[in-house]
Amino acid sequence: xxxxxxxxxxxxxxxxxxxxxxxxxxxxxxxxxxxxxxxxxxxxxxxxxxxxxxxxxxxxxxxxxxxxxxxxxxxxxxxxxxxxxxxxxxxxxxxxxxxxxxxxxxxxxxxxxxxxxxxxxxxxxxxxxxxxxxxxxxxxxxxxxxxxxxxxxxxxxxxxxxxxxxx
Numbered sequence: 330x331x332x333x334x335x336x337x338x339x340x341x342x343x344x345x346x347x348x349x350x351x352x353x354x355x356x357x358x359x360x361x362x363x364x365x366x367x368x369x370x371x372x373x374x375x376x377x378x379x380x381x382x383x384x385x386x387x388x389x390x391x392x393x394x395x396x397x398x399x400x401x402x403x404x405x406x407x408x409x410x411x412x413x414x415x416x417x418x419x420x421x422x423x424x425x426x427x428x429x430x431x432x433x434x435x436x437x438x439x440x441x442x443x444x445x446x447x448x449x450x451x452x453x454x455x456x457x458x459x460x461x462x463x464x465x466x467x468x469x470x471x472x473x474x475x476x477x478x479x480x481x482x483x484x485x486x487x488x489x490x491x492x493x494x495x496x
Contacts, residue, residue: 341461342398344454347405348447348471349389354404355440356382362437367430368492374481375437381474388467396461408443409436427493434489438482441475448472 359379366372390400412420424432452468455461 337458337460338396339398341455341464342393342396344451345389345393345396345464346398346401348444348451349386349393350401350403350405351407351444351447352382352386352389353402354407355444356386357404358407358440362433365430365433367426368489370485371434371489374478374485378474378478381478385471385474388471392464392467407440409439425494427495431490431493434482434486438479441479441482445472445475445479448475 356379359375359382363372363375363379366375393400420432448468448471451461452465452472455465455468
């Protein structure tokens with residue numbers, strides 16, 4: 330293996346670790362969200378996605394090790410909206426419990442889309458650079474699982490809104 334190939338392999342190990350750090354943070358958030366959710370179907374879906382996330386972490390850890398990297402246990406800062414203080418205070422004081430839960434579901438969707446974007450970009454980089462292509466099935470599986478969660482949230486949002494706004 331040439332020096333350039335080693336450098337490229339190290340870069341990909343770092344990119345896989347960056348996605349692993351997002352999955353680490355997502356797992357922690359999912360564990361918390363499962364305890365917060367009041368709708369049984371949503372709780373069940375979050376539990377299912379938590380199990381998928383654990384498997385994604387394992388797949389990424391194996392991939393990073395294969396690339397001679399050390400899997401991270403660190404957590405990425407999650408891309409959540411940061412409202413101006415005056416708006417945040419107004420929202421907190423005026424929102425019902427159902428509205429608060431809907432706001433967190435909106436954040437869940439944003440996070441799932443961010444994860445899907447990261448996987449999609451890694452897949453594109455691998456294809457364009459023709460490096461890390463043996464990792465494509467793993468990245469594609471993780472992307473598909475994230476996309477399934479996105480689809481579930483989007484397709485179930487109307488009924489969740491209806492149920493939670495009537496709380």
